[in-house]
Amino acid sequence: MARKKRGKPHEEHEGEAWLLPYSDLMTLLLALFIALFAMSQTDQNKVNEMAQAFTAAFNMGGPSFFDKAGPNPSMMRQVVSDEDLGNNAYIQENQQLENIKKQLDEYIEQNKLEDELSTELADDGLMIRIKEKALFPSGSAELVGDAQKIGPVVAGLLATIPQRVLISGHTDNVPINTAQYPSNWELSSYRALNFMKYLLSLNSGLNPARFSAVGYSEYRPIADNNQEAGRTQNRRVEVLIARSQHFDPHEAERKALEAKLQDK
Helix, strand or coil: CCCCCCCCCCCCCCCCHHHHHHHHHHHHHHEEEEEEECCCCCCHHHHHHHHHHHHHCCCCCCCCHHHHHHCCHHHHHHHHHHHHHHHHHHHHHHHHHHHHHHHHHHCCCCCCCCCCEEEEECCCCEEEEEEEEHHHCCCCCCCCCCCHHHHHHHHHHCCCCCCCCEEECCCCCCCCCCCCCCHHEEHHHHHHHHHHHHHHHHCCCCCCHHEEEEEEEEEECCCCCCHHHHHHCCCCEEEECCCCCCCCHHCCCCHHHHHHHHHH
């Protein structure tokens, strides 16, 4: 009986089955990175375009992962709206104060009052600084000098805006002791009060409820009291137009969180 010939032993070859899960893994990773990138963008149109393209490439007929990719439009509208409202109010008030500063700076230049009057736009608001010699004699709170030049202009500008106004009096550190002004506290306070009353008397459109006056004596210097030039700068009256709007960089963040919690 003939013996059957045996074929060559079957050799075990390493298969290529690993390629399929590897390919799927790469596809999923690509989809994940695209989704993360899409959700980080604020351009909803681009997000939608990318979502449609990758849905066509990877979706097999069921619901697509990309259907919910990108920011929630309603939530984004809410956040942008709230942020714009806050920013616009701050920007509008800042522009208003800049216009007042520009008008006053032009008046200072035209009337050569640079050595008596100055302005500064700061975080607290618009500061108008008036040196002692422009308003008062030395050691007195009775208005004289260029008060008639400065007062009407300042009063007119204040009548065009609604912000609070703080008028403060300041002295140098040289002691005073008279029957009317026993110390620099009294002198600085009376100067602030008298200038405030003068402004209110100049324009009936000014609401007294917006105004307040305070004396700081020698304790808020802006220059060195050891020098005469510094003491001259410290003897002053300041008119602060206080900001009513303050920009909060975390406001939009809070609004986004609130909107997200509401959606849940």
